Amino acid sequence: MEFIEKVTENADEIQTRVLAEILSRNSNVEYLKRHGLDGHTDTEAFKKVVPVISYEDIQPDIKRIANGDSSPILCCEPISEFLTSSGTSGGERKLVPMTGEELRRRESFNNLSTPVMTQCFPGIDRGKAMNFLFVASESKTPSGLLARQAITSLLRNSDLKDGPDNPFTSPRDSFLCEDYFQSVYSQMLCGLCQNKQVLRAGAIFAAGFIRAIRFLEEHWSLLCNDIRTGSVNSLITDPLVREAVMRILRPDPELADLIESECRKDSWQGIIPRLWPNTMYISVIVTGTMSQYVPTIDYYGNGLPLVSTLYGSSECYFGINLNPLSKPSDVSYTFIPTMAYFEFLPVNENNGGRDEVTDSTSVPKSLDGEEQQELVDLVNVKLGHEYEVVVTTYAGLYRYRVGDVLRVAGFKNNAPQFNFVCRKNVLLSIDSDKTDEAELQNAVKKAASNLIPFNICVADYTSYADTTQVPGHYVLYWELSQNELSNPVPPTVFQDCCFTIEESFASMYRQHRNSKTISPLEIRIVEAGTFDKIMDYAISLGASNNQYKTPRCVKSEPIIELLDTRVMSCYFSPKCPQWTPQWNYKN
Numbered sequence: 001m002e003f004i005e006k007v008t009e010n011a012d013e014i015q016t017r018v019l020a021e022i023l024s025r026n027s028n029v030e031y032l033k034r035h036g037l038d039g040h041t042d043t044e045a046f047k048k049v050v051p052v053i054s055y056e057d058i059q060p061d062i063k064r065i066a067n068g069d070s071s072p073i074l075c076c077e078p079i080s081e082f083l084t085s086s087g088t089s090g091g092e093r094k095l096v097p098m099t100g101e102e103l104r105r106r107e108s109f110n111n112l113s114t115p116v117m118t119q120c121f122p123g124i125d126r127g128k129a130m131n132f133l134f135v136a137s138e139s140k141t142p143s144g145l146l147a148r149q150a151i152t153s154l155l156r157n158s159d160l161k162d163g164p165d166n167p168f169t170s171p172r173d174s175f176l177c178e179d180y181f182q183s184v185y186s187q188m189l190c191g192l193c194q195n196k197q198v199l200r201a202g203a204i205f206a207a208g209f210i211r212a213i214r215f216l217e218e219h220w221s222l223l224c225n226d227i228r229t230g231s232v233n234s235l236i237t238d239p240l241v242r243e244a245v246m247r248i249l250r251p252d253p254e255l256a257d258l259i260e261s262e263c264r265k266d267s268w269q270g271i272i273p274r275l276w277p278n279t280m281y282i283s284v285i286v287t288g289t290m291s292q293y294v295p296t297i298d299y300y301g302n303g304l305p306l307v308s309t310l311y312g313s314s315e316c317y318f319g320i321n322l323n324p325l326s327k328p329s330d331v332s333y334t335f336i337p338t339m340a341y342f343e344f345l346p347v348n349e350n351n352g353g354r355d356e357v358t359d360s361t362s363v364p365k366s367l368d369g370e371e372q373q374e375l376v377d378l379v380n381v382k383l384g385h386e387y388e389v390v391v392t393t394y395a396g397l398y399r400y401r402v403g404d405v406l407r408v409a410g411f412k413n414n415a416p417q418f419n420f421v422c423r424k425n426v427l428l429s430i431d432s433d434k435t436d437e438a439e440l441q442n443a444v445k446k447a448a449s450n451l452i453p454f455n456i457c458v459a460d461y462t463s464y465a466d467t468t469q470v471p472g473h474y475v476l477y478w479e480l481s482q483n484e485l486s487n488p489v490p491p492t493v494f495q496d497c498c499f500t501i502e503e504s505f506a507s508m509y510r511q512h513r514n515s516k517t518i519s520p521l522e523i524r525i526v527e528a529g530t531f532d533k534i535m536d537y538a539i540s541l542g543a544s545n546n547q548y549k550t551p552r553c554v555k556s557e558p559i560i561e562l563l564d565t566r567v568m569s570c571y572f573s574p575k576c577p578q579w580t581p582q583w584n585y586k587n
């Protein structure tokens with residue numbers, strides 16, 4: 001806590017020092033020489049000559065490193081591995097160069113939230129965490145460097161302990177097992193058989209946690225059998241996993257009875273506190289598009305606090321949540337000024353802002369000289385304003401646009417605290433209309449409120465701009481979550497949902513609808529389990545269970561086909577949304 005107090009107090013000074021340190025260490029790297037920095041380490045010179053870039057701008061340099069060029073291209077320290085960024089809405093995965101030192105810096109960042117949580121939940125350190133974490137398979141670049149996801153790297157690099165020193169319920173070998181079924185089965189089994197010791201449950205993102213609970217819904221009877229007999233099901237074939245579980249598992253018929261009787265009940269509401277009675281909170285990221293999972297986790301958790309602890313990416317770790325009890329919609333992350341040098345690009349119409357027309361698959365465009373002057377330093381961001389975050393890291397990214405839009409929610413001393421707003425890229429577009437992730441999320445949220453009287457919520461969704469017919473139209477796929485209190489929904493209500501979505505879209509969309517250059521929006525209701533199938537498909541192509549995020553817009557043919565084969569009913573917007581001509585281009 002003292003550290004957080006100190007670094008947030010001296011945020012400005014620290015940021016200047018961090019930049020000077022990065023630039024002096026790397027004064028000889030090819031990239032900085034190429035841009036003519038000429039050994040300067042001051043902020044002014046840096047901002048004058050080093051351009052603000054996107055991944056594509058350094059892809060040729062990254063390819064050289066991946067192909068074995070070990071000269072100092074981006075960073076003076078040797079590259080130890082690449083982290084593969086999941087990206088969010090399609091497109092190639094990015095390779096982010098990593099160094100041993102940067103990995104250690106991130107480890108200490110991860111530890112920063114421990115005192116915050118202990119202060120908020122006294123005694124939390126006296127029990128175990130049932131955290132569902134998974135490794136994904138690794139690949140090697142032509143030069144032999146590992147390319148793997150951030151969590152895989154973290155798990156493989158950390159000194160995971162078994163036995164009484166293990167702060168998790170899962171043994172090391174369950175975390176490190178690449179087979180999802182065996183990994184989640186054994187993690188769930190160990191979580192169940194140590195149920196009284198579990199003080200917090202979670203995963204990295206909300207979607208991963210829900211997937212684990214759904215797994216329990218499908219497999220609880222096998223798991224109960226193992227707990228009753230003290231043996232591991234023969235479906236678990238990995239000998240290391242079997243041995244690790246056997247070191248924890250004891251025959252416990254009483255516990256098996258309890259789990260069985262709870263899982264047999266019609267309602268799974270509150271299943272987390274029912275099976276893990278000492279759980280103090282659920283640790284899952286529910287900010288950004290993950291916020292749509294809040295009702296489902298609330299249902300399983302019966303209102304246990306949902307805590308989004310960290311905000312980070314493969315490229316850089318940014319901030320921690322200092323108010324773990326804040327509502328998911330209010331969560332803000334305090335930027336830690338020692339992690340990297342941060343700059344902020346105001347989000348407005350000049351730089352490809354959220355209102356502006358950009359190609360739906362494009363990454364942020366390069367900035368011209370004037371736009372580069374607009375970037376604001378960490379301590380100079382303004383309350384309530386939105387910015388795109390730009391980072392300069394110790395591992396060799398210089399003025400790199402991460403692609404996330406953040407809003408300033410407050411300050412901890414001199415360090416800003418940000419709400420996560422959205423990924424920057426535009427998702428849907430038929431004509432000159434452009435709809436981004438936040439707009440879509442907001443519209444779906446509003447429309448889904450039409451289903452509340454029927455005790456139904458939207459469990460997951462994605463979208464697609466169908467241009468096979470002219471004029472094209474937006475298609476939304478909805479998977480619904482129902483419970484024992486749910487009632488059938490009349491078709492007119494789904495039609496109203498379509499209309500609500502259209503009404504909440506930006507003026508350009510509504511104008512196109514009125515001029516009939518976009519056809520009525522369509523909602524396709526898909527069978528339960530469809531989004532799990534999409535996740536399975538993504539994982540079969542190399543995505544990881546931890547990092548997977550439902551794409552809010554799908555472009556790939558096989559996924560659209562998969563969705564379409566599971567459609568149960570379709571509804572269209574019955575009328576045009578309101579639109580009146582305006583003088584300015586913005587809403």
Ligand code: AMP
Nearest residue numbers: 085086087287288310311312313314420
């Ligand atoms: P990856 O590099 O694949 O791990 O993805 C990183 C991206 O995940 C970030 O750039 C954000 O878009 C998203 N993300 C990470 N942490 C959070 C968070 N706490 N809230 C919302 N989105 C997040």
